[in-house]
Amino acid sequence: MGAYLVRRILAFIPTLLISVTLIFVLTRLVPGNPVWALIGHQSVSEEKIAEVSRELGLDKPVIVQYLAWLPKALSGDFGNSIFFNRPVVQVITERFPVTLTLAGLAMLLTLAIAIPLGILAATRQNTFLDHAASVFSTLGVSLPTFWLGFLLIILFAVTLRWVPSSGYRPLSMGFDQWFPRLILPVIALAFSQIALLVRTTRSSMLEVLELEYVTAARAKGLSEGKVIFKHALRNAFISIMTVIGLTFALSLGGSVIIENVFAIPGLGQLITTAATRRDYPVIEGGMVYLTVISLVVNLLVDISYSLINPRVVYE
Amino acid sequence: MSDAQIPRPSRNGRVLNPALRRVLRSRLFIVGAVMLFLIVLSAAAAPLLTPFDPVAIDTKNSLQPMSLRHPFGTDELGRDVFARVLYGARISLRVGGFSTFFTAILGVLIGLFAGWYRPVDMIVSRIVDALMIFPGLILGIMLMAALGPAESNVILAMTILYTPRIVRVVRGSVLELKGLAYMDASRVVGAGDLRLLFDHILPNAYAPLIVQVTFGFAWAILTESGMSFLGLGTPPPAPSWGNIIADGRDFIRSAPWLMFFPGVMISLAVIGLNFIGDGLRDLLDPRLRNTARRVGNQAG
Numbered sequence: 001m002g003a004y005l006v007r008r009i010l011a012f013i014p015t016l017l018i019s020v021t022l023i024f025v026l027t028r029l030v031p032g033n034p035v036w037a038l039i040g041h042q043s044v045s046e047e048k049i050a051e052v053s054r055e056l057g058l059d060k061p062v063i064v065q066y067l068a069w070l071p072k073a074l075s076g077d078f079g080n081s082i083f084f085n086r087p088v089v090q091v092i093t094e095r096f097p098v099t100l101t102l103a104g105l106a107m108l109l110t111l112a113i114a115i116p117l118g119i120l121a122a123t124r125q126n127t128f129l130d131h132a133a134s135v136f137s138t139l140g141v142s143l144p145t146f147w148l149g150f151l152l153i154i155l156f157a158v159t160l161r162w163v164p165s166s167g168y169r170p171l172s173m174g175f176d177q178w179f180p181r182l183i184l185p186v187i188a189l190a191f192s193q194i195a196l197l198v199r200t201t202r203s204s205m206l207e208v209l210e211l212e213y214v215t216a217a218r219a220k221g222l223s224e225g226k227v228i229f230k231h232a233l234r235n236a237f238i239s240i241m242t243v244i245g246l247t248f249a250l251s252l253g254g255s256v257i258i259e260n261v262f263a264i265p266g267l268g269q270l271i272t273t274a275a276t277r278r279d280y281p282v283i284e285g286g287m288v289y290l291t292v293i294s295l296v297v298n299l300l301v302d303i304s305y306s307l308i309n310p311r312v313v314y315e
Numbered sequence: 316m317s318d319a320q321i322p323r324p325s326r327n328g329r330v331l332n333p334a335l336r337r338v339l340r341s342r343l344f345i346v347g348a349v350m351l352f353l354i355v356l357s358a359a360a361a362p363l364l365t366p367f368d369p370v371a372i373d374t375k376n377s378l379q380p381m382s383l384r385h386p387f388g389t390d391e392l393g394r395d396v397f398a399r400v401l402y403g404a405r406i407s408l409r410v411g412g413f414s415t416f417f418t419a420i421l422g423v424l425i426g427l428f429a430g431w432y433r434p435v436d437m438i439v440s441r442i443v444d445a446l447m448i449f450p451g452l453i454l455g456i457m458l459m460a461a462l463g464p465a466e467s468n469v470i471l472a473m474t475i476l477y478t479p480r481i482v483r484v485v486r487g488s489v490l491e492l493k494g495l496a497y498m499d500a501s502r503v504v505g506a507g508d509l510r511l512l513f514d515h516i517l518p519n520a521y522a523p524l525i526v527q528v529t530f531g532f533a534w535a536i537l538t539e540s541g542m543s544f545l546g547l548g549t550p551p552p553a554p555s556w557g558n559i560i561a562d563g564r565d566f567i568r569s570a571p572w573l574m575f576f577p578g579v580m581i582s583l584a585v586i587g588l589n590f591i592g593d594g595l596r597d598l599l600d601p602r603l604r605n606t607a608r609r610v611g612n613q614a615g
Contacts, residue, residue, distance in 0.1 A: 011441075144544075144582070
């Protein structure tokens, strides 16, 4: 097992390199000269384009660009944003907390609802509650997130006027400015994750509850609550943990859509607009940030999975 | 499912048939299949169901509410939304269908070889890992920005996004099956690598594969709608469910029906496909039907 851990952590390095390289290759595939995006399409002389290209290092062969870019990227330096004309790291660090807040709150809501609901559904198998939970979890993974976001806006912001329909205010402007604007986006983002986690919690609880050690725990006279929370849930948490890790990465991705629906100035919105403006450095920087976080989460999940489940054989 | 798990020297069809018969008895599967069939039917029969052209502009009749003439109203340019939703089904289903098809073919080929040959696995697994850690739509957004908006590019981008998942499923099946005794037995009687892979391993990997491909179709429809919504998917004026919703987003106060109905269609299609997938999984996947047998397989 120790050897496996070392190998898994070592494998993290090539995976990181490959994904960072993929990001570079894919952004350089973008057709159209980024210099145009920077200084406008019309009335630009060839010399001006050549000059700006030289400044940005875009006149060199791609492989030379890559070798110069890689060490910088890995140390977090992506140069200046073409559009904002400021260091990419600055632009990203302004927006990253917004996305993390959104994803973090969605995660908390998911845990608070999905795990109790999943346990209830498993312990009351084939009751009304169980069927309701299963209908909900099918809906959750089937409704388009952005459409759900609009339905929430129409119902709670336009019709009932309970909360503002969109926008974002930082916490520094006060809790009453910050929180109401996050309610709908967080619900929309958490919806599909709750659905996934309810399903996982229910099925792993059911699997564990059938095992002999649970019967033994009941037979020696433990209360049902103790059997479920102290004995069964602990074991069921193996697969629940895996899904929690994955849903966090998913919610980072889902925030792209949600930030667009609710006009929230986060990293997802930044990357989408950078993609339409061909602001290479920002696309690359934003992607690398999200990728590294996903990678670390993936690694932790992998390690915890192998630690907890000795039946999995690693060659 | 035991039938498909017991290795037999029969051809693929024979191994699957009893399982298929059971599938047809599943209520979940039937409900999902009927939903999907109705959507496919309405897409195919679109010209019979509406007299309107989905891209015909009629600015005199813009933003009409729902009426007998325009069941789903009209959009900003006076286009009939009912017609756009029906014809949009063609595009959404076509894009989803093609990308699912290519994903399945590529995923099976890459997965089989990665599971079988260690050196291939070293490379493939790293790339699969790298592709899978990009969260959600972000890789799709990058690809679409790089490739430019076109229907074929959406298909290409989604194939790149989903193939790794199929590869993982197929590779997992190969790893699990290749240690079993019947592989040695086949080899002893002279079967080569390709024969072992395609005749003996692939048929036994069908169950998780078919389930994953069905969920992949649902995923493709959702993802296409998301990318089109962001303006990076199927380019206008062609209607796809996602960009009809994008057209309606500026009017959610004055004309909420514009975004309501295409969303209902996406949801119905995806729910239908998920039901089919769930039905198939319950019936085909031994992990859920009989945990004990699964563990036994791993030990073997």
